[in-house]
Amino acid sequence: MTTASPQTARFLLEGLGDAASATRAERALRGVSGVSAARVNLVDGSAEVGFAAPASREAMAQALAQAGVPARQQTLVLSVEGMSCGACTGRVERVLRAQPGILSASANLAARRAEVTLWEGAATPATLAAAVSRAGYAAVPLADANPDARAQEYTRLRRDTIVAAVLAAPVFLAEMGGHIFPSLHHWIAGSIGMQTSWLIQFALTTLVLAFPGRRFFLKGLPSLARRQPDMNSLVAVGTLAAWAYSSIATFAPGLLPAASRAVYFEAAAMIVVLILLGRMLEARARGRAGAAIAGLVQLQPMQARLIGAEGVTEVPIATLTPGARLQIRPGERIPLDGVVEEGASAVDESLLTGESMPVAKAPGDALTGGTMNGSGALVMRVSRVGADTVLARIIAMVEQAQGAKLPVQALVDRITLWFVPVVMGLAVLTVAVWLVFGPSIGQALVAGVSVLIIACPCAMGLATPVSIMVGTGRAAQLGVLFRRGEALQTLAGVKTVAFDKTGTLTQGKPVLTDLVALNGAGDDLLRLAAAVETQSEHPLAQAILAAAAGQGLALPEASGFAATPGHGAEAMVEGRLVQVGAARLLAGVDLSALLPQAEALARQGRTPVYVAIDGKAAGLIAVADAVKPSSRAAVAALRRMGVAVAMVTGDAQAVADAIAADLGIAQVHAEVLPGGKVAVVQGMGPGVAFVGDGINDAPALAAADVGIAVGTGTDVAIEAAEVVLIGGDPMAVATAIRVSRASMANIRQNLTWAFGYNAALIPVAAGVLVPFGGPQLSPVLAAAAMAASSIFVLGNALRLRRLRAGN
Incomplete structure (x- = not known):
């Protein structure tokens, strides 16, 4: 035992x-x-x-x-170079999951990263990187990654492709040119002789494999020895087989039947050239796919003009702390988040929010790092630095979404795990069948090598992640952040979008429009109501306070403040109980004298707020919240896309109906308490997205299939959502759905191509059409087709960069 x-x-x-x-x-x-x-x-x-x-x-x-003392979890990200296909990502994930304390691991071929969730303290980024490196990949903690790695990879691939092409060109011309132009073949035979030609081809092809092509052998053969073959293994075995067979034909022809004495040096050399060319183009396309992140990073200046005791000095932004005062000259980028202290200007925030119109800034207004100052000079005080800035958080969200694996990827992962071993088995079977039924050993070799080379796990591995990378990056440029990559797939199937009203469809800055006092002066009623609302953060409370301040009213002290979410608030003011809120707050108060006026105001889209003093109706305050300029267009855009639109609000039914009718929304749920929003959303059935901005919207955002938070709202709402609208524009909801649908369609196109390509051309490469008079693909054409397959997937994904806002 x-x-x-x-x-x-x-x-x-x-x-x-x-x-x-x-x-x-x-x-x-x-x-x-x-x-x-x-x-x-x-x-x-x-x-x-x-x-x-x-x-x-x-x-x-x-x-x-x-026991109430849970173990902490953490997420680590590694930079992993050397992954070339879906089999590589699967191997990296298996290595990471085998480490102690690992909960989950996900590798992304397009982003060249691996994200690991583990019990905090179970492993360090360095130990995990070392484990991946032992498996044959160059892994380092993300913080230690070379920021120029992609550019350097492209440079290396470009150099090696050129060297390989120069060396392979004479080989290709001598062999294939001789088949196409018989006169060239006779000229070679009559001048240097075919044996000398083969020797030259051997020397040049050996140089191609030993130098530009050695990467395939250094990675592919060890993977094959570990019984974990990948794309590099297919190339290594295919080129080595063609080179070895040709070398035997050159140096020991007696070992082969006379009919089979031919060389395929041009196949081995051109396979390396074409696959290197394909990878070089892939590297360039991946750089373009990640351009959104690079563009966001470049928005932040590296230097800032610090105002100190000795005047203005230019310092690195990394040295700044909250509270620092900065000078912003006309035409400069805002270096960090902060508040205007002096000056006035208009700031272009389009690169962060998608809004084309510059936003006026004056003392007290917020500034966001990365935005562009207009013609005015400003002095700002820094409020957030480093990872806390809006730009840094946006970059982190986009990177997290780009590294995500969608549910559709699970099937692809399972297939690619077995794809390369199956292809190698098919190649062996192809050679065996051709040896039995074919005319020569050479024909069997050509068929087997073609099967190995034409198979393209790269296209399958790239089909999903590259579309996610480009789609989420483009969405960020349009003012939409996918905090969780899975939302990119879920949002595409949304059937209903439910909007909160205040701050989402409306400006969220209501103003007092009417004041009705039953007994006494209106000013006195406003003064008492405002005294209660001094301790409230509700938008309606802020409207009442702003009106009182505008009239210069002195507010008395309030004590015993109590607020009931969705109802209103009450407090003791000057020895009297003052209640301010909806009718449901004043259940025991006779409001009959105010109801006709309240209903009339509600029909005009204004919100009636009742005031009671010592249990008796005292008056009515009406507040109106202007609809956002783009709300009507957003609702219309969603309806054109076949998405139903609903409004879920705590406001009075008459007010909600008036605003909904103005916007073209047929489905209205009004007078809904914060806790009731969850039930309303769940009652709408599957495929519901909820859009909100307040703390009271957080439960509904979490309960919906997709929670969409307005970026100008609270941090609680943003944390509960999967999608964030940076600028708060309702039209961005239509943009988010459009990006989601386009990305999923793009992924389906890529997967259809990747699987269809392999299913169709692997049998052709094996020669199944030859008995029926069909073609037999040469290894060179197979290599060209394989390279073209990956480039097609990348090129198709890059089309997402042309997406526009709206629908």
């Missing part, structure tokens, strides 16, 4: 505040079958565990979570 070997695990714990919680964690760990020892360190918040089977890290983590 074999005894399981002991292991150790280390967890970093949350909620570990005292000895009692430490004891609880230790007890939970020791309760897991197979755990031999557990010790919790209160100082660093860690747990050291000794265990053996049947215990597992997952079981221990579950026990800790149930």
Whole structure:
């Protein structure tokens, strides 16, 4: 009987505040079958565990979570160079998942990255990178990655392609030219002789394989030895077979039947040339696919003009801290997020928000790093630096979305895992069949090598990630951020878009329009209501406060403030209970004297706010929130796209109906409390996207199939959403759906091509059409077709860069 070997695990714990919680964690760990020892360190918040089977890290983590001291998770990103096909990404993922403490791993061929989720402290980026590097790939933590790696890769591929082409050209001309032009063949035979020609071809082809083509052997043969062949293995075996057979025909022709004494040096050399050319074009296309990220990074200046005691000095932005005062000259980019202290100007925010019109800025207005100042000079105070800036967060969101794997990718991964081994098996079978039924060994070799070379796992591996990369990058340029890549697929199938009203379809800055006092002066009513609202953050409260400030009213102190979400607020003011809110807040108050005026105002799209003093109706305040200029166009655009539009709001039914009628929205859910929005959204059935901006919208954003947060809203709403509209423009919802649908259509086109190409041409390369008078592909044509397949996928994905806003 074999005894399981002991292991150790280390967890970093949350909620570990005292000895009692430490004891609880230790007890939970020791309760897991197979755990031999557990010790919790209160100082660093860690747990050291000794265990053996049947215990597992997952079981221990579950026990800790149930004990109220869950293990912390973290996500690490590695830069991985050397992946060339879907089989490579699968191998990188398997290597990472085999490391202790790893929860999930995802490798992205287009982005050349691997994202790993693990128990915090279970491994370091360096150890994970080392494990991937031992598998044959150049991996480093993302923070240590060479920012010029892609440019350098393209330069190397370009150099090697040129060298290989120069060396292979005489080989190709001598052999293939002789077949096309018999006079050239006779001239070679009559001058230097065919044996000398073969020797020259041998020397040049050997140089091609040994230098520009050595990358295929250095990566492909070790992968083959580990029984994990990839695209490099196919190329290595195919070229080596053609070279070896031709070398035998050149130096030991007696080992071959007379009818089979031919050379295929041109095939081996041109395969390397064409595949290097294809990879060079891939590298250039991948650089163009990532242009959106590069463009965002370049928006932020590296230097800023700091105002200090000694005057204005130019300093690196990396040295700045919140509170620093900066001078912004006309035509300069805003270096960091902050607030205008002095001056006035118009700032072009189009590269971040998609809005073409410059935005006027005056003292107190917010500035966003990366935007372009207009003709005015400004002095700003920095509020956020580094990773906290809006631009840095946008870049992080786009990078995260570009590295995601969509659900559709799961099928592709399963197929590509077995694709290369199956192709190698088919090549062996092809050679065997041709040896039995074919005219010569050479014909069998040509068919087998063609099968190896024409197979293109690269196209299958690139089909999904490159479309995600280009699609999410283009969306960011249009003011739409996909925080989670999966939303790119889900949004394409959305049938209904439900909008919150305030701050989403409307400006979110309501103003007081009417004031009705039953007893006493209107100013006194406004003064008391504003006193209550001083402690409220609701947009309607801000409108009442702004009106009071505009009239110069002195507000008394309010005590005992209490707010009921979706209802209103109340407080004691000057010894009286003042209630301000919707009719449902004043359930015991007789409002009959105010109802006719309230209904009339509501029919005009104004929100009535009732005021009661000591349990008696005192008056009515009407507030109106202007509709955003693009709301009508956004609703119309969505309806043209076949998407139903609904409004879900806590506002009064009459107000909601008036605004909905103005915007062309037929489905209205009004007077919905924050908690009720979730039920409304869930009741709409599958395929619902919810658009909101406030804290009270967060549950509905999380409950919807796709949550879309207005970027001008609260951080809570943004964190709950999968998609963020940077500028708050409702038209961006239509843009997001359009990008999603176009990206998914692009992915389907790429996958159809990738699978259809391989399904159709691998049998042709094997020679199934030859008995029926059809063609037999040469390895050179197979290499050209393989390179063209990957380039087609990349070129098709790059079409997404031409997408426009709206529908």
